[in-house]
Amino acid sequence: MGVLSNHCRGIGPPGLLGYKAIYALYFSPLRHIPGPFLARITSKRNQIISMIGKIGHYAQHEYDTYGDLYVLEPNAVAISNPSDIRTVFGSHAFLKSSFYEALNVFGIPNTVSAMDPTFVGMRKRQLGPYFNPVYLGKMEPAILKHGYLALKNAWEERIAHSPNGKISINYMKDFALATFDTIGALAFGQEFNGLKHNNDDVAKWASATIILHGTRAAVPLTKYFPFSLLLRPLEAKFKRLSEFCDKAIASRKELLRVGAEKPVDLLQAFIDAEDPESKTTMDDLQVKVESIVAMSAGSDTSSVSLTWTIFLLMVHPEIYAKARDQVRSNFPVDHVITYAEARSKLSFVKACLYESLRLCPVGGGYLPRVSPPGGITLQGHFIPPGMEIYVNFPGVSHHASAWTDPLKYDPARFLNNDEAHRNLFTFGPGVRMCPGRHLAKIEMLTILSNMLKDFDMALPEDYTHLGPDILDANVHILVTEPVDPKRDCQ
Numbered sequence: 001m002g003v004l005s006n007h008c009r010g011i012g013p014p015g016l017l018g019y020k021a022i023y024a025l026y027f028s029p030l031r032h033i034p035g036p037f038l039a040r041i042t043s044k045r046n047q048i049i050s051m052i053g054k055i056g057h058y059a060q061h062e063y064d065t066y067g068d069l070y071v072l073e074p075n076a077v078a079i080s081n082p083s084d085i086r087t088v089f090g091s092h093a094f095l096k097s098s099f100y101e102a103l104n105v106f107g108i109p110n111t112v113s114a115m116d117p118t119f120v121g122m123r124k125r126q127l128g129p130y131f132n133p134v135y136l137g138k139m140e141p142a143i144l145k146h147g148y149l150a151l152k153n154a155w156e157e158r159i160a161h162s163p164n165g166k167i168s169i170n171y172m173k174d175f176a177l178a179t180f181d182t183i184g185a186l187a188f189g190q191e192f193n194g195l196k197h198n199n200d201d202v203a204k205w206a207s208a209t210i211i212l213h214g215t216r217a218a219v220p221l222t223k224y225f226p227f228s229l230l231l232r233p234l235e236a237k238f239k240r241l242s243e244f245c246d247k248a249i250a251s252r253k254e255l256l257r258v259g260a261e262k263p264v265d266l267l268q269a270f271i272d273a274e275d276p277e278s279k280t281t282m283d284d285l286q287v288k289v290e291s292i293v294a295m296s297a298g299s300d301t302s303s304v305s306l307t308w309t310i311f312l313l314m315v316h317p318e319i320y321a322k323a324r325d326q327v328r329s330n331f332p333v334d335h336v337i338t339y340a341e342a343r344s345k346l347s348f349v350k351a352c353l354y355e356s357l358r359l360c361p362v363g364g365g366y367l368p369r370v371s372p373p374g375g376i377t378l379q380g381h382f383i384p385p386g387m388e389i390y391v392n393f394p395g396v397s398h399h400a401s402a403w404t405d406p407l408k409y410d411p412a413r414f415l416n417n418d419e420a421h422r423n424l425f426t427f428g429p430g431v432r433m434c435p436g437r438h439l440a441k442i443e444m445l446t447i448l449s450n451m452l453k454d455f456d457m458a459l460p461e462d463y464t465h466l467g468p469d470i471l472d473a474n475v476h477i478l479v480t481e482p483v484d485p486k487r488d489c490q
């Protein structure tokens, strides 16, 4: 394509478009793969769809139209077949693409953004002893305190002042504050009390940080004056987050210096992390970056997954009643359900959570890898080296070969069904699978189970929006949200 572009100088936009169309139709190595015509000649189409938040909608539509493999951009394909996804995402040979450079906070690679397998291997060895169910399980008291117990206190306080014992909550907002408070306690050792004071300042600094880095990567001009002025408000928020992190790390080090007991949390894990092979540890900047990454990767993802679960239960009252009855027949009112108890006794509640992770995967669009030096053949088509291969999350989550009636909310499909669990890709498949999944599950399952035990929930009496478009979500900073949270999450 590069050679063609050089020949095209001086022919003007219509000529360039003509050349691109001819190349796409007659010469591109992807020309025999189905896909939208515009996607073959420009990557702008996909970028614009992402920018307007409709990537999830298009990903589903394009899987329905073109199937397992289709052209997404002139040098990129999208895949939805579970077996292809296992092949591509299951091997370090398919590197993360330059898309992830946007997540190089302070310009350095981290657990999410790293592309180099040697760095990835080292970071995995450094963090392996901490991101496992045993170490994460030790954080459960903090997760319960800042998660479910904080939500319960906030709601009960309001109910106590309600004349009819009922209140209206925006659960999406409350879950967002509670998961931020939780990750704040774990990754920064700080009490945010966002839920208590209805304050999401730190959450705003964190999303500004991601938008700032993403914008600089997508529009490099914004790094330079005068365009850099446009990003000043985001920079100010990033600076505040950075200062906040510096203070958190300094205060943890001071705590250890005066001989206090070592806390069990993510901040301590990042400080203590050491590669057993090379003995490499993380410096303060790396600790800071990993804390920011954990906060960004680990709050909205959990809160929005929970939001979808409650939403789906509310619009399926018979499933809600079954889940609620399972909890209430197993646990007395004054008992706080732990993760281990929920896992062993609440199979249907757990299935409700997994089914919402499948039906409404929180990463609702695409994530890219790069075709390896020898290329790869998928669905009978050769994808040359260097092309991008994107997993289509709605496509694989609703894949016709893996799921019967895929758009139906049917938790029972996760009961005693190992195959269903193997086909659930919401936490990302393969070698770069989400290391925070155990933490997220502790958080989500304890909130969901205890909430079903302690509160009766219903949609507002005047709620009239139960149409098929209700799942037609928007994707906001990589996370899928209900289309109108103010309206749909009450």
Ligand code: HEM
Residues within 6 Å of the ligand: 111, 112, 113, 293, 294, 295, 297, 298, 299, 301, 302, 305, 362, 363, 367, 425, 426, 427, 428, 431, 432, 433, 434, 435, 436, 437, 439, 440
């Ligand atoms: C419901 C909750 C969550 C969901 C659905 C989720 C989903 C995902 C997905 C799909 C990926 C793969 C991304 C890719 O390949 O580009 C991922 C990676 C990651 N997640 Fe999560 N996540 C959740 C919670 C968390 C939590 C709580 C944390 C941390 C505290 C976390 C930290 C990470 C990190 C560090 C990576 C990068 C791993 C790597 O590239 O090797 N996530 N997550």
